[in-house]
Amino acid sequence: xxxxxxxxxxxxxxxxxxxxxxxxxxxxxxxxxxxxxxxxxxxxxxxxxxxxxxxxxxxxxxxxxxxxxxxxxxxxxxxxxxxxxxxxxxxxxxxxxxxxxxxxxxxxxxxxxxxxxxxxxxxxxxxxxxxxxxxxxxxxxxxxxxxxxxxxxxxxxxxxxxxxxxxxxxxxxxxxxxxxxxxxxxxxxxxxxxxxxxxxxxxxxxxxxxxxxxxxxxxxxxxxxxxxxxxxxxxxxxxxxxxxxxxxxxxxxxxxxxxxxxxxxxxxxxxxxxxxxxxxxxxxxxxxxxxxxxxxxxxxxxxxxxxxxxxxxxxxxxxxxxxxxxxxxxxxxxxxxxxxxxxxxxxxxxxxxxxxxxxxxxxxxxxxxxxxxxxxxxxxxxxxxxxxxxxxxxxxxxxxx
Numbered sequence: 001x002x003x004x005x006x007x008x009x010x011x012x013x014x015x016x017x018x019x020x021x022x023x024x025x026x027x028x029x030x031x032x033x034x035x036x037x038x039x040x041x042x043x044x045x046x047x048x049x050x051x052x053x054x055x056x057x058x059x060x061x062x063x064x065x066x067x068x069x070x071x072x073x074x075x076x077x078x079x080x081x082x083x084x085x086x087x088x089x090x091x092x093x094x095x096x097x098x099x100x101x102x103x104x105x106x107x108x109x110x111x112x113x114x115x116x117x118x119x120x121x122x123x124x125x126x127x128x129x130x131x132x133x134x135x136x137x138x139x140x141x142x143x144x145x146x147x148x149x150x151x152x153x154x155x156x157x158x159x160x161x162x163x164x165x166x167x168x169x170x171x172x173x174x175x176x177x178x179x180x181x182x183x184x185x186x187x188x189x190x191x192x193x194x195x196x197x198x199x200x201x202x203x204x205x206x207x208x209x210x211x212x213x214x215x216x217x218x219x220x221x222x223x224x225x226x227x228x229x230x231x232x233x234x235x236x237x238x239x240x241x242x243x244x245x246x247x248x249x250x251x252x253x254x255x256x257x258x259x260x261x262x263x264x265x266x267x268x269x270x271x272x273x274x275x276x277x278x279x280x281x282x283x284x285x286x287x288x289x290x291x292x293x294x295x296x297x298x299x300x301x302x303x304x305x306x307x308x309x310x311x312x313x314x315x316x317x318x319x320x321x322x323x324x325x326x327x328x329x330x331x332x333x334x335x336x337x338x339x340x341x342x343x344x345x346x347x348x349x350x351x352x353x354x355x356x357x358x359x360x361x362x363x364x365x366x367x368x369x370x371x372x373x374x375x376x377x378x379x380x381x382x383x384x385x386x387x388x389x390x391x392x393x394x395x396x397x398x399x400x401x
Contacts, residue, residue, distance in 0.1 A: 003321065005030060005398055006284060006371050010323055023302035024286040024369050026394035027380055029058075031066040034280035034376070038070040041276060044252040046259050049268045052095060054233055055081055057273030057377035058281070062397040064088050067276075073115065075271035079108040086112050095230065095271065097144070097191070099164045106131050110139060116228060118144045118191045120166055122175060125185065132184030139184060142191040142230055143176075145169055147214060150194045150207070166191075169214070176222050187224070189266055190215050193232020197274070199244075201251035204235060208255060212262055226266040235275040237374055239311075242319050246275065274377040281376025283308045283393070284323070287368050288347070290335040297342040299364055304346010304353045307393050308375060309383040317356040320344070323369040336365035344370060348388055 009028055013021070042051045050072035055064060059081060064074070065088050073093030074085050079102075085094055093115040101109075101120075106128050109117050119125045119141045132139040146166035167175060179187050192211045198204045208231060215229050235251075238244050259268070285303035292298070305311070311318040328334050341360050346353035355372060364370075385392060 002030060002033065003371075006282065006321075006323060006369075009284070009396065010325065010369060022391070023288060024284060025303045025307070025391070026284050026396055027281060027307075027375065028284060028396045028398065029060075029063065029281040029376060031062060031280070031397055031399040034063065034066050034277060035070050037280065038067055038276060041248060041272070042071065044249055045270070046252065046256045046268075048259050048264075049255070049270060051276075052093075052269055052271040053276055054271045054273030055085065056381070058277050058379075058381055059084050060395070060397075061088060062399075063277065063280075066399070068092060071276075072269075075273075076114075079105040082108055082112050082114065095142075095269070097193075097271075099166075103127060103131060106139075107135075110135060110137055115140065116188060116230070117141050118230070120144045122167075122171075122178070125175065125178070125182070129182040129184035137184065138186050140186050140188045142189050142228060143167060143172065143187065144191040144193070145172055145214065147192060147194055147210070150210075165193075172218065173222075176218065176224070187226075189226035189228035189230070190218075191230040191232070193230070193234060193271075195234050197236035198234050199236040199238055199246055201247045201254070204246075205251060205254040205258065207231075207234075208268075209258060212258070212264060215266065216262070216264065228269055229264070229266045230269040230271065233270065233272040233275065235270075235272060237274050237278045237377075239314070239316050239319060239374060242279075242374060248275075277377040278374045279376060281379065283372040283375040283379055284369055285346075285372075285393075287364060287366050287370060290337055290342075290364065290366050292337075296358070297337040297340055299337070299342050299344050299370070301344060301346050301355070301370060303390075303393060304348050304355065306346070306348055306353075306384050306387045306390060308355065308372060308379050310375070310378050311355045311372075312352055313378075313382065317359055318372050319374060320356060320359075320370050320372045322361065322364055323371055324363070324365075325367050325369060328367055334365050334367065336363060337361065338363050347390060 052073045052075045053071045054075040077098035095116045096114045097118040099120045144166035148169040285301040287299050289300040341358040344356040
């Protein structure tokens with residue numbers, strides 16, 4: 001996200017002659033930047049790899065249209081997401097994940113020609129076989145594996161421990177045997193996505209090697225030939241230090257060496273969401289009030305976690321920049337905090353509505369704006385929009401091709 005876009009937006013607001021203009025509260029997305037980033041990530045991958053976009057990170061139609069033809073396809077996790085993708089393109093490849101898939105969703109996946117359905121349990125496998133056979137079809141699937149051991153640490157873990165995701169590694173052999181008896185199922189490979197928000201390229205490369213080990217061992221033992229190994233996303237964004245990002249180029253170089261050494265016959269699929277889209281957007285909110293309580297400073301924003309739940313969900317201070325505004329139309333002094341720590345709070349009636357706590361600022365005044373960076377993924381789309389019935393933020397999509 002180019003900071004100049006934020007200043008341009010504020011300048012445009014300042015030029016408005018509307019008598020009832022409301023305090024600033026907006027998401028701003030840079031679609032041209034998003035396309036450039038997708039192209040860069042995709043270009044760096046080894047030729048045996050594909051990059052899909054996990055639309056749960058941000059499923060807005062302009063975002064999906066921007067990424068069409070700039071990724072190899074989309075990862076979806078509901079029938080609603082399938083329909084969002086098909087609304088913009090009738091043929092783009094999709095893979096379908098998620099631990100809970102209803103019969104209607106499995107039917108919908110077949111209706112919409114999903115490339116691969118990620119199966120997460122024996123019951124889900126049997127239901128899909130039954131549905132496909134009733135339709136005189138065969139469903140292409142990946143089995144999602146919950147590996148027995150995942151040494152890497154990360155913010156979220158979906159594998160290497162008891163979770164609702166995937167099939168316990170020890171149960172995979174029995175399902176490989178079962179699939180041989182299911183005429184409605186065609187096994188195309190594995191899906192192994194065990195951790196999320198990993199910031200270390202070396203440990204992520206070691207994770208890829210572990211996934212390769214599992215896939216190749218089962219291929220050898222059962223005389224199988226997998227076409228696909230989906231390694232999920234799981235590559236992180238450093239909200240604590242945005243300048244220290246995951247070294248994608250180093251990771252891809254190591255992955256190229258690994259693929260050259262192992263010569264796997266399958267294609268490797270990445271389904272990135274946060275890592276692809278986070279820095280294409282920001283959440284901007286005007287400071288409504290600045291006050292002090294028991295020696296601590298608080299800035300109250302027009303907005304908060306009902307628009308941008310990520311900081312509360314992940315319990316971190318979200319990175320931000322202050323956009324100063326000199327206009328002040330009240331006939332009394334402007335509340336402010338100077339050269340001191342301040343807590344940035346939203347407008348909700350809960351002390352949990354905090355986006356950054358005790359962060360030092362040189363100056364912050366009522367009427368200034370705070371722009372929360374890295375808000376293009378898991379921002380608006382995971383938030384409880386209508387709590388307290390405040391107005392929704394403006395949604396601005398910039399596309400300077």
